[in-house]
Amino acid sequence: MNSKVKGNRGEVELANILREYGYNARRGLQYQSGQIEADVVGVPGIHLEVKRVEKLNLYNAMAQSIRDAKDEEKPVVAHRTNRHPWLVTMLLEDWLELLGGKQ
Numbered sequence: 001m002n003s004k005v006k007g008n009r010g011e012v013e014l015a016n017i018l019r020e021y022g023y024n025a026r027r028g029l030q031y032q033s034g035q036i037e038a039d040v041v042g043v044p045g046i047h048l049e050v051k052r053v054e055k056l057n058l059y060n061a062m063a064q065s066i067r068d069a070k071d072e073e074k075p076v077v078a079h080r081t082n083r084h085p086w087l088v089t090m091l092l093e094d095w096l097e098l099l100g101g102k103q
Contacts, residue, residue, distance in 0.1 A: 003053065006052050006053070007050070007051075007052055007053075008027070009052065010050050010051070010052025010080070011027045011028075011039050011040055011050045011052075012027060013052070014040050014048075014050050014078055014086065015027055015040050015042070017086070018040065018042065018043060019042075023042050023043050024042045025040055025041065025042035025043060026040070026041060026042055027039065027040060027041075028040060028041040036068045038068070038069075038073075040078070045072060045073055045074055046073060046074050046076050047065055047068060047069035047070065047073040047074065047075050047076065048065075048076050048077075048078055049061055049062075049064055049065040049068070049075075049076070049077045049078070050077075050078050050079070051077060051078070051079040052079070052080060053079070053081070054081050054082065056079055056081075058077065058079070058089060061077045061079065061089075062075065062077050062089060062091075065077050066091075074090060074091075074094040074097075074098075075090065075091065075094075076088055076089070076090045077089045077090075
């Protein structure tokens with residue numbers, strides 16, 4: 001399977017999972033009227049980059065999410081490889097804030 005098809009399928013797969021949890025998630029339009037949209041949209045306050053690859057440079061993926069996130073969004077990378085569950089990576093300070101830590 002080519003990487004673009006695999007990536008698209010990963011975005012659809014993650015959006016479906018998020019909908020099961022009550023989010024109005026869908027694949028994003030990568031460039032809509034000059035604006036960059038997340039790979040999957042519909043989770044308020046989160047900019048989701050989705051990576052469905054066997055080898056991932058996580059720091060590059062996170063840098064992309066940080067760069068593309070709007071001011072009110074937390075950058076997040078959702079990623080998985082074949083035969084493994086989805087993982088989510090985010091900045092420690094954002095995770096701590098979500099937990100209700102020091103603001």
